[in-house]
Amino acid sequence: MSALGGARRLARIALNATDPERLAVFYRAALGFRDAEAIGAGPARVVPLRLGDQRLDLVAAPDGRPYPGEVPGFSPLFQHCAIIVADMAAAHARLSAHPGWRPISTDGPVRLPAASGGVTAFKFRDPEGHPLEFLAFPPDAIPEAWRRPRAAGPCLGLDHSAISVADTARSVAFYESLGLSVVSRSLNTGPEQARLDAVLAPTVEVTGLGFPDGRPPHVELLCYRGDHPRPVSDLAVGDVAATRLVIAMVDSEALAAACATHAGRLVPAGSTSQPATGGAALLRDPDGHFVMLTPG
Template sequence: MSAARPRARRLVRFGLNSADPERLAGFYRTALGFVDAEASAEPDLAAIAGFTAARAVPLRLGDQRLDLTAVTPAGRPYPGDVPGFSPLFQHCAIIVADMAAAHARLSAHPGWRPISTDGPVRLPASSGGVTAFKFRDPEGHPLELLSFPADAVPEAWRGRGAGDVCLGLDHSAISVADTARSAAFYESLGLAVTSRSLNTGPEQARLDAVPEPTVEVTGLGFPDGRPPHVELLCYRDAPPQPASNLAVGDVAATRLVIAMMDEEALRAACAAHAERLVSPGPVPRTRGGADALLRDPDGHLVWLTAG
C-alpha cells in the first residue's frame, strides 16, 4: 500500500487575532460589508495552541469566512507599520465591484490607516491590470481592496456585483524570503501553483509604499479552483529582515485555516512537517476528526483541519 500523502481541499477561513474582536467586528461590518456568521463547529484556538481561553467573533463576506479571535493570555499588539517585504506581513484581499464606491465607504469610517501612498492604484497589464488599495484596520492588520478590469474578471467573481460593493475574500498574500522554498511547502500540502508574475514600477511602489519594488507574485490554488487562494510575495533586493518571532497569540499572527481531504491526509501533513508543528501533533476531536497548527518556512501560521 502506498503511503498517504497530504491533500488539501480548500481554504475554509482566515483567523485574525484581536485585542477587542467585538469592537473590531463593528469596523468590518460597517466599513467593509461583513456580516455575522455561524460559530464554527471546529475546536477554538485554545484547544490546539494551549491558551487558557479563546473567544471568536465569526464573520462572513460573500462565501468566505474570517474569524476575529481574542486569546488569554493576550499576545503583543501589531508591531507598527510593518513593510510589505517583512516576513511578518500578511494581508487579506477583498474583491470590490466598484473601487471608487468601496474606497469612499471606507473613507467615511475612522480608525484605519492607509498603506498605499496615493489612493487606489491601477497596476499595468503586466501586473494583472487590477486596481488595488492597501490599508490597515484599526488594530493594524493589513488589508487590500481589489477590483478587476471589466473584461478580465475571473469566473469566480462574475455576476456578483448586484449586492454589496464588497463581494468577498479573494486571497491572503504572505511575504516570503524564498519563493521556491515556500511554494514547495504549500505544494506539499496539496496546493498547486496557478499563476506567476513579476510586479515592478512606480504603480507598485505607490501601492506597497516600498521604493523601487520588484515583487515575485506566485498564486497557489486549491483543487476546486474556488476562492480564496494563497499568494506568495517575494520582494527581490529587499533589506535583510529578521525571521518572524510572532507568538501564536500576537495580533499579527494571522492564520490560514485549510481543510484537508480527510484525517489521513492531515496526519500525513503532520508527519511530513513534524519540525514545523506548533500543536502537539494532530489534536483529535471528541466527535471525530482532528486539527493541527504548524508554521510555514517564514513563520506564517497554517491551521489544518479534517473531519
C-alpha cells in the first residue's frame, strides 16, 4: 500500500517540553545531539536537534500538563524514541554522568534473547519524563543503515519511535493506509523483557513499520497481551506527553487524500499553538497518538 498511501519518510519526531532550551542541554551533553536547522514557522518556540541523520524537535509547551509519572509500556500514552548506540557501556556511562534522567529498566542494560532480536537495550526517561531507549545490535547482525564509521560519541542516531497500541491489526491498517508497510514482527517475552520494561511477565507483540525509502527512523507498534489497564488517551496537543510523528508525504495531493480518508481523526486547526509547516495536518491514530502529515 506504500505507493497508494503517499508516505515518504518519517521526517522528524517532535517532543513537547516545558523548557525546550534546558532539555536540549541534556540531549546535547548526555546523548550527543547537535543543533539542526529549523523547519517551518509557528508561534511556539522550537529547538531543532539532530543525531546522525535523524531529526528531533523540542517544542515549547509551557501551559501543557507535565508528563504523567511512570507511565508503563502498555499504556496508550506510552511512546519512546530508540537511539542506536555503537557501545552500550560507553553510552550508559555517558548518560550516567549527567543528572536529571531516571531509569525505566530495573537492572541496567539487558541482552534480549535471539527470539526478541538479540539486541542489548536500556530504557530510561529524560528530565521531563519522555521515555527513551538505547539499542545496541549484536556485532554480526547490524542493519545496513547502521554500518558506518563511528560518530564522535557512542550514540549514532534515531532508529525508531515505538508506540503502545491496543490492537496490532487495527493500528497496522491505519498506518498502511498512510503508506507504511510491515517490515518485521516478533513476540517478546521472558525475564529479560520484564527487566527492560519494568512490567511483570510481559508478552509483547512488536511490529515494525517501514517507509518506502527504507531509511531510519521507522515506527514500531508495541501491543502488550493480557488484561492491562488501557484508559482512552486524553492528551491535548500541548501536553508534555503528546509526542508527534512528523511524516513527510510525497506531495500535497497525497496529504489531502490521507486527510479525506481519515477526516474523523483530524485535529481541528486552531486547537493548538504548536508550529506546523504550511499545509500540514494533524491526526490522532486509533490509540490517540499524534501524527503530523506534511507535504513533500
